[in-house]
Amino acid sequence: MKLVFKNIDKDGSGCIALVPEEPEDMWHAYNLIAEGDVVTASTVRKVQTESSTGSSTSNRVRTTLTIRVETIDFDTQACVLRLKGRNIVENQYVKLGAYHTLDLELNRKFTLQKILWDSVALERVEMACDPAASADVAAVVMQEGLAHVCLITPSMTLVRSKIDMNIPRKRKGFVQQHEKGLNKFYEAVMQGILRHIDFSIVKCVILASPGFVKDQFFDYMMQQAIKNDIKLLIENKSKFLLVKASSGFKHSLKEVLQEPAVMAKISDTKAASEVKLLESFYTMLQLEPAKAFYGKRHVEMANEAMAIETLMISDKLFRCQDILKRKEYVGLVDSARENGSDVRIFSSMHVSGEQLDQLTGIAAVLRFPMPELEDSDGDEENDFDSD
């Protein structure tokens, strides 16, 4: 993301102009834009004109519109952000108050105006515009009959392709069917890799599986590459990294990212550090339950006592529709920072963030034990049960 200008008043209101450059920037934009914000962007609109004789013609016009956002739609797979709202600046084609849906486009400037730019939003802008943090890793987690081809970007894990196949089991006299099924499966995974992984971008491709599936697959792939002369694979052979995973499901990526060999390669991505943090939270919960808490109420109480060492919070909480609630969370983050705690905002697009989301979205590791918190029952945690 490129920051074009920033114009923020003392009271926190103002506008910022940004140019998204990568698909991932759409994710940042999605996290920045809230309902009620004003967005100006160039867009294409079908305009109908009526001539004096009564016949009308419609043509598509590129124009710049300013809308007040009412609904936000984000397609994680295509990384497309759609903003629907009413036009608030009259222009020659579009009347005031007419509905329009803005599709934010790559490499086109958009201006975002908010009544209040809070610390979390500003931090997001900063993070989005940081050019250093872009290292893409592709990962294929698989087991016999199931594979996920994923792309891990700094703030997102995208499942590019899921291969779910039935492989007949070995049975007396029918071993060929098993082996045939296996080869078909490998072929599908290989096609998935070729189609969805851009070797010019990714730093490395992790192949992870239980047992020998990964070795077998790698052998198969290389054999095919040589046989069919697939240059792409042969040239990038060194980019492949074989590690162990317990299954072919997506959340076993968590184990993959904890693997030392992988850590060394991708240590700068957010994904790995988040997994590590969450893991440390769980170990703390096991060893010293009085020093690890989750749920808004518990964490707030811990914050009041200035006890928080690391605060983990999912960005999903900041995307909530309720402005007051967002304010509360921003307040919590700010005060925790003031108290000297380390605040990490997890991306809900990563496996670790998904897990944190399930765990009420907020968790903290404390500096000192607070057993009194443990006894107070977390009745209010029900707030989050439904999401």
Add this chain to the structure above:
Amino acid sequence: MARHRNVRNRNYSDEYDYDDVYGHSVEEDSCMSPSDAEQWMYDRSRDQNAMSNFLDGRNDIQEETEEQTAAAHRSFERRESMDLRGLNLKEDDEAKLMSCLDELRNVFGDTISENILVHSVLKHSFNYDKALDEILNNKTQKDVKEPAVPLNPVIIESVKAPVIVTVDTPKVITTKVEPNKAAVIKGFRIGDESPRSCPQTPRDQSPANRDRTPSRADQVDDNKVYIKVKENKLDPNAQFNIERGSDKTHLYIVVIGHVDAGKSTLMGRLLCELGEVSQRTLHKYEQESKKIGKQSFMYAWVLDETGEERVRGITMDVGKAQFETKTKKVIILDAPGHADFIPNMITGAGQADVALLVVDATRGEFESGFELGGQTREHALLVRSLGVNQLAVTVNKLDTTNWSQERFNDITNKLKVFLKQAGFKDSDVTFVPCSGLTGENLVKPPAEAELLKWYSGPCLLDVIDKFNVPQRPVSRPFRMSINDIFKGTGSGFCVAGRIENGVLNKGDKVLVCPSKEMAEVRSLSINDLVSNVAFAGDQVSVTLSGVEMQNVAVGFILSDPVQQVPVTTRFEARLVVFNVKVPITKGFPVLIHHQSLVETANIVKLKALLNKSTGEVLKKKPRCLGNNSVAVVEIEVSRPICIERYKDVKELGRIMLRVAGVTIAAGLVTDICNI
């Protein structure tokens, strides 16, 4: 402008049209031939016997009451009330009828169909003697005719049974009317809602039917229908006795243990000793294994068939083989021992009745397999949680310790303590010393002098022979879990799996769940032998038609179309947490293993922490679940799955939770949330 309006109008109307079609079923638009339509419509004038048909239908259900299990009881009650209405009896008349029926049943048992009884009782206005006379007269007539019926394999099989059984008409029909059953079941369902149409499904009236039952041509039409219905429902137990009564009982054994404990070799050797493997094949294995320098694996090759397994020298998927003992037909499932293949092992163990735990007696090897992280522990816990309660422990490779009694005792003592904790009764666990590679103490009593000095117990084969075969829930509604899908030799495709409950006949209609598609059973085979009927506990491969192969996945359940298996994404379970590195919290992502199904799931709610022994609630809404705790939780699965409450169907009510290749908990389903 006007033109535009036209265009718009056209679009609108198009859309209307589309909506119209959308609201309709497509089938309604397609035409139906009058004769087809007729079959499905009720026409009062067509069949004078319609009312009596209906009555009989009711009666037959009434009889089921006694046979039916508690599960089906509710539906039965409903039918019974309709039955009374159908007969239009007053209360005291009904009581009279009941007592007469009781008396008659004392005389005839089940040999005479219920509706005949009812008929005659009503005919003679509750006069027991007259009714009895009439039935007896009819019966002798029938007996005379019976020899004309071509004898049936089924009849020959049941020679031991009293002669009456042979005469018993329902049983004759058993084999003959099978293809009709699905239709009959349908009739039932309709009967629940609109009783009149009950016996009039088109198939019942098709001439083909009559051809199939020549012996019953003298019977009234409605009787025939009735008996078929009854046949289908009444019999699972009787059918089981007929088919299996004279056979050796089937026993499924899963072989478990740490990697390289010698499971496959032991089983391979056992099969060779029993003559299940031909000399030639064995010789081939010997030569080939020698070629790649793994001669000690030659017996294991009997079960490890894929190239990968042979090259690596480990079992990766469950191998299957069978042999016979004195009293049993034993099917062994050779599970992989490697930690990475535990999902496969769970699939195997889920189908087994009893387990054979193999431990390596070699110094150091037993310890490494038994200590934390070894599979001996995990496997034993897993099979116990999967409902296996009889276990034989073979202390393998004892020849490497020179048949030392000390070592044997050492190992058995350690295991005894552990197995007791795991929940095995002392009386259900047997220890056998043996050696798989040399074949000592497998099928014959030991010849080794060192071993004879201190061991006088049974050999492995005898131990297997002594296992108790669990009761098969034959009379419950049909359930079968699918663990393999493959292309068969003929048309269609096959699914293999274990029948958990009930009976499956060739020609039955089954519901493939959770996708809820109807399929028809084209053929079925048990252990590669074609059969017409299979019972709970059997592992069968079923050729299905009516569904696409792509739409069936491992872990699906075939279910009775009437009494369906529940499908849900969310359920409540009681968990027993094993040794876990990190505690279980809300939102914990896990893999759930349910029969052969593996699916991602989340623990969405921790409801209560329970006391381990008493089961009382220690804490509501705990923050996390630590080691060895027992708790009630709610689990949400990412895709709908078929699951049953433990109290309804035990096999389908058990789940395993695994994370990162470690089993963290086992659970029983206590409640199913509706979606």
